[in-house]
Every structure is written in C-alpha cells, then in structure tokens.
Amino acid sequence: MKKNTLCSLLTLALLSLVTACKGGDKSGAAGAPDASAPSEAAPAAGGALTVKGSDTMVILGQQWAEAFMKKNPAMRVQVTGGGSGTGIAALLNGTTEIAMSSRAIKPAESQQVQARHKAQAQETAVARDGVTFYVHEANPVRALSLEDLRAIYLGDVKNWKEVGGPDAPIVVYSRENSSGTYVFVKEEVLKGEDFAPEALTLPGTAAVVNAVSKEKNGIGFGGAAYGKGIRELAVKVGSDEVAPSQENIQSGRYPLSRDLFFYTRGAPSGTAKAFMDFALSPEGQAIVTQVGYFPVKGQPQQQ
Structure with a gap:
C-alpha cells in the first residue's frame, strides 16, 4: 500500500511539472498577448523610424535618410516604397510612422486613421513635383494638351499621327493602381x-x-x-506650351503641378519630428533639388 501511494504521488508530481512547462510556452499570464504576434504599432527592427509609401518619393526619402543619419548617428531611418496607397494603408494599420504620398489622402482614409488611432492624419508638404509625360527621344512630338493626353489614355486616340506624330501605334504605359501618381492622372x-x-x-x-x-x-x-534618357513633353495650355520646369511647377503654371506629402498619425514627435524637420530644412530642401524635384513653396533652398 505504501509503495502504491508513493507511486501515485510521484505520478501526480510529474503531471504537475509537465503542465507547468506547457504553460511556460505561453505568456505566463491569463489574457497576456502572444509574444510571437506582431504589435500593431511595432517599430522596425532595431527601433528604426519607418517611412513607407510613394515610389515617386522613395529615392528622395532614401537620400534624406542617409544625410539625416550621418548628422544623427544614434537615429535610424528605414525607407521603403510600394506606392502611396500602400504607405497610407501602413499608416492606418500601424506599421509605419510616416507615410510618403504623391497624392492627398482621401477623406475615407483620413476618417479610418481617426477612428482607429484617435488621431488625425497630419499632412505635411515636403517637396514640389510636376507629373510629367515621357516619350522616346526619337519621337517628334514636343507637346500635347490635356485633352490629347486624356484621349490617348482612354484609348480614343491610338495612333501618333492623330496628335501630330508619325503614322505609328501608340504604346501606352501606366502605373499600378496603388500609385499616387496613377490616382493623380486618373x-x-x-x-x-x-x-x-x-x-x-x-x-x-x-x-x-x-x-x-x-x-x-x-x-x-x-x-x-525621373525624366532621364527620354524626353519630357510640355503641356499645351491655349496657345502656350508649358514645360515642367522649376519655375512653372513652383508657380503652379504647369497644369500638372502637385505637392509631395508626409502623413503622420497626429503631430510627429521624437525621431519622426526630427526627420521631418530635417527634410524641410535648407539642407533637406537642397536634397530635393539634387534628386530632381523642387523645394516646397516658401521653403528656403540651400545654395
């Protein structure tokens, strides 16, 4: 009897030990989150500031990040593209701290940010751009009106001879629908x-x-x-042919001028604010010019 009782006690002890070990694989407390599940607002690996979105802006963002980190070695900035829509979606789901966008945020997107994070999507213009239409260097067409471009991209005009070019079919290239530039052109x-x-x-x-x-x-x-290795078309406005030059884009005379934006959930702070302040500084706006865009109107340009 004593022997059987001892065996039973040992068995119970072993079962308790196994149960405790299995419990250790979890969080250790009832209702605690699974450590393997990503946090909604988790920072990038190593605590880097995440900047994501517009492919139009990705080279500019990377140049800003490199210069910023040289001045601030303790701060890390991770810049990736994917399109303006992708960046704004990441801002909404908490996987980026700054969204880059070449279009204005949509009211529905802004409302979602507010509803989910109890903070407004704050818009900051960080550069000026002009959406440009490109043709091959051998194409004799130098300018098209917005009506011509619309007819080409709707498929109503299919041959270059219809808009003053050679007798040849027009091969039309576009962007994916997550692109802010796609949305802007549409x-x-x-x-x-x-x-x-x-x-x-x-x-x-x-x-x-x-x-x-x-x-x-x-x-x-x-x-x-991005207008390298091809020719940029001017846009016909009445009797004028308006080129996508710095003067025309900054003044808004070029009809496809636009701002390029950073979006944050509420007012930026910490590394995000420091990075945005750098982008808008004379040094940051000089990088805008080096990349091929134009300083925000009213922002100084470093000489």
Whole structure:
C-alpha cells in the first residue's frame, strides 16, 4: 500500500511539472498577448523610424535618410516604397510612422486613421513635383494638351499621327493602381474615367522610364525627377506650351503641378519630428533639388 501511494504521488508530481512547462510556452499570464504576434504599432527592427509609401518619393526619402543619419548617428531611418496607397494603408494599420504620398489622402482614409488611432492624419508638404509625360527621344512630338493626353489614355486616340506624330501605334504605359501618381492622372487628366484596357501597367516610375526609353512609340508618366534618357513633353495650355520646369511647377503654371506629402498619425514627435524637420530644412530642401524635384513653396533652398 505504501509503495502504491508513493507511486501515485510521484505520478501526480510529474503531471504537475509537465503542465507547468506547457504553460511556460505561453505568456505566463491569463489574457497576456502572444509574444510571437506582431504589435500593431511595432517599430522596425532595431527601433528604426519607418517611412513607407510613394515610389515617386522613395529615392528622395532614401537620400534624406542617409544625410539625416550621418548628422544623427544614434537615429535610424528605414525607407521603403510600394506606392502611396500602400504607405497610407501602413499608416492606418500601424506599421509605419510616416507615410510618403504623391497624392492627398482621401477623406475615407483620413476618417479610418481617426477612428482607429484617435488621431488625425497630419499632412505635411515636403517637396514640389510636376507629373510629367515621357516619350522616346526619337519621337517628334514636343507637346500635347490635356485633352490629347486624356484621349490617348482612354484609348480614343491610338495612333501618333492623330496628335501630330508619325503614322505609328501608340504604346501606352501606366502605373499600378496603388500609385499616387496613377490616382493623380486618373483624377486630373482622365477626369475620373478608367485607363484604356490596353495600357501596360508597370510597377514603378523607373520601370516606365526604362520602357519608354526602349520603345520609340511609347508614352508614359511619372515624377519630374525621373525624366532621364527620354524626353519630357510640355503641356499645351491655349496657345502656350508649358514645360515642367522649376519655375512653372513652383508657380503652379504647369497644369500638372502637385505637392509631395508626409502623413503622420497626429503631430510627429521624437525621431519622426526630427526627420521631418530635417527634410524641410535648407539642407533637406537642397536634397530635393539634387534628386530632381523642387523645394516646397516658401521653403528656403540651400545654395
């Protein structure tokens, strides 16, 4: 009997030990979060400031980050693209602290940020840009009106001879629908209508520029800073041909001028505020010019 009682006690002790060990795999407290699950507002690895969004702005953001970290070695900034819509979605779900966007945030997006985080989506213009349409260097067309561009991108005009060019089919390149530039062109040029189904969608402005540089009958669009290896079209406004120059973009005379934005959940603080202050400083605005965009109106430019 004593032997059986001892065995029973040992068995109970072993079962208790196994149960305790299994419990140790969890949080250790009832209702505590699983440590393996990512936090909604978790910072990037190593505590870096996360900046995500517009592919138009990604090179500019990376240049800002490099210069900022040289001045502030203790601070880290991680910049990635993916499109303006992707950046704003990341701001909403808490996976980025700054969203880069080449379009204004939509009212519905702003309302979602407010509802989820109890903070307004704060908008800060950090650079000026002009959405530019590109053609191959061999294309004789130098300028098109907004009506011409709309007809091309809706698929109503399919041959260059219809707009003063050679007798050749127009190869149309566009951006993916998460792109702020795509949204801007759809709203400002297409007046809300859909792009022609034959428009070839490419994943970034650099890809559009590369495609047009190789396709002599191509046309594409993107930010002014990417106009390398191709020719930028002027936009016909009445009898004038308005080029996407710094003067025309900063004054707004170029009809496709726009601001480039940072969005935060409420007023920025800590590293986010320091980084944004740097972007708007004379040194930061000089980087804007070096990359190929233009300083925010009213912001000084470092000489």
